Amino acid sequence: MKYLIVLGDGMADEAMETLGGKSPMQVAFTPCMDRLAREGRCGRLITVPEGFPPGSEIANLSLLGYDVSKQFEGRGSLEAASMGIDVPEGYMAARCNLICIQDGKIKNHSAGHISTSEAGELIDFLNKELGSEDLVFHTGVSYRHLLLLKGGNKELDCTPPHDVSGTAFAEVLPRAVHPRAEQTARLLRELILRSQEILPAHPVNLARKARGLDTANSIWPWSPGYRPAMLPLREKYPIRSGSVISAVDLIKGTGVYAGLEPIEVPGATGLYDTNYEGKAQAAIDELKKKDFVFLHVEASDEASHEGNVDLKIRTIEYLDQRLIRPILEEISTWDEAVTIAVLPDHPTYCRTKTHAAEAVPFLIYRSDAGSAQARPTKGPGSFFSPGTGILEPSGKLFVPDAVQVFDEFSVREGFYGTLQGEEFIRAFFGLSTKADP
Ligand SMILES: [Zn+2]
Incomplete structure (x- = not known):
């Protein structure tokens, strides 16, 4: 058995008056996802504890x-993994933005979306001026960088800079939430102030200023944590190897700690113009070599953050037609069975343009093993022979439930009910859950 998770970031939404009381997932034309729901089993999953x-x-x-309560260690450590940087034992990692401050207020969290090459020069400069063996900056992408601090204590209240544009920076400087983190908090505040003294006169910033662009005149460390203690998936579930395919560093980093190999896909942008076909092909190539692929597509989340309902519907249709369809066509010719799950990580509401903590819809589908010759190689034929069912590793038969289409509401009638914690991934890998009779 091979295993594939297709994650449509932020795909779930709510019923909208402008869509006749339906959600974007209900309105979008998604014959492939609907077929997987029809021939598989569905449920809801609480992904945000x-x-x-x-x-x-x-x-x-x-x-x-x-x-999450034990294993989430902040953005810095996740992004470090996607950058190929090992957070050493005894170090604290923090995301370190380059930001723009004007008249004492945070103008933006991105230093006007500074380029990676400009940022790289500034990070090198910061290392020379403020760094040491125990305090190292690493260049990431654009405004998103990393600070490693030996002996740092993560019990801090650090403000995400994108939440406080327009706020006086002095009001939201890092603070200790426990006296034992006081030294770290003081050091971070000093670093911020020191960076504000030396960054404005750097040639990169002088050149940006001359071009009328925002300057990167301060650093902003936040989301601190340590090296995550995550067991690789292969040590908990029936797989030996796996890959993660995502344009988003946080997801790639999560995959790396889960023991997955990050795969780069040319043209994977994280936006609606992403290379769907390339991601589908990469997933097929990886599934041939490995047991598990985690395939993450950011596009619907971005469309939702823009509040663009039409675009969101289109991204869901692209996911169905340009990504899932070619994968289904390919695996229909395989002898080995494939388990596929499709789900969003969280809903993102177009109405509010933000994420929600609501349970998400999911489907789990298992292609029938060992009868590739009997199946149609193309087109909308069924992979499932009614009445037979597929034996799961738990020893239970996998028999489809009554759900006929895939959306936020249809799955409420699904076999699994509402799952949480480890229950979804156990069900995906065919291990027993509370849903089993
Ligand atoms: Zn998301």
């Missing part, structure tokens, strides 16, 4: 079966 913000990093970690 209580007390956590509905971020993609939380939801993806959670749906892969990890305990």
Whole structure:
């Protein structure tokens, strides 16, 4: 058995008056997902445990079966993994933005979306001026960088800079939430202030200023954490190897800690113009070599953040027609069976343009093993022979439920009910769950 998760980031939404009381998933033309729902089994999944913000990093970690309260260590450490940087034992990692401050207020969190090459020069400069063996900056992408601090304590209240544009930076400087983190908090505040003294006069910033662009005149460390203690998926589930395909560093990093190999796909942008066909082909190539592929597509989330309902519908149709369809056509010719799950990590509401913590719809489908010759190689034929069912590793028969289409509402009638924690990934890998009779 091979295993594939197709994750449509932020795909779930709510019923909208402008869509005749339907959601974008209900309106979108998605014959492939609907067929997988019809021939598979559905349910709802709580991906954001209580007390956590509905971020993609939380939801993806959670749906892969990890305990967020124990294993989420902040963005810095996740992005470090996707950058190929090992967070050493005893170090604290923090996301370190290059930001623009004007008149003492945070103008933007991105230093006007500074280029990676400009940022790289500034990060080198910061290392020379402020760095040491125990305090190292690493260049990431655009405004998103990394700070490694030996002996740092993560018990800090750090403000995400994208949440506070227009706020005086002095009001939202890092603070300790426990006295034992006071030294780290003080050091981060000093670093921010020192960076504000030395960055404005750097040639990169002088050149940006001359061109009328925002300057990167401050650093902003946040989301601190340590090296995550995540067990690779292959040590918990019946797979030996796997890959992660995503244009988003946080997801790639999560995959790396889960023991998956990150695969680069040319033209994978994280936007609606992403290379769907290339991602589908990469997933097929990886599935041939490995047991498991985690395929993440960001496009619907971005469309939702723009509040663009039409675009969101189109991204869901692209996922169905340009990504899932070619994968189904390919695996229909294979002798080995494939389990496919399709789900969003969290809903993103076009109405509010933000993520929600609501349970998400999911489907799990298993292609019938060992009868490739008997199946149609192309077109909308059924892979499933009614009445037979497929034996799962748990020893139970996998028999489809009554759900006929895939959306937020149809899955409420599904076999699995509402799952949480590790239950979804166990069901996906065919291990027993509370849903089993
Ligand atoms: Zn997301």
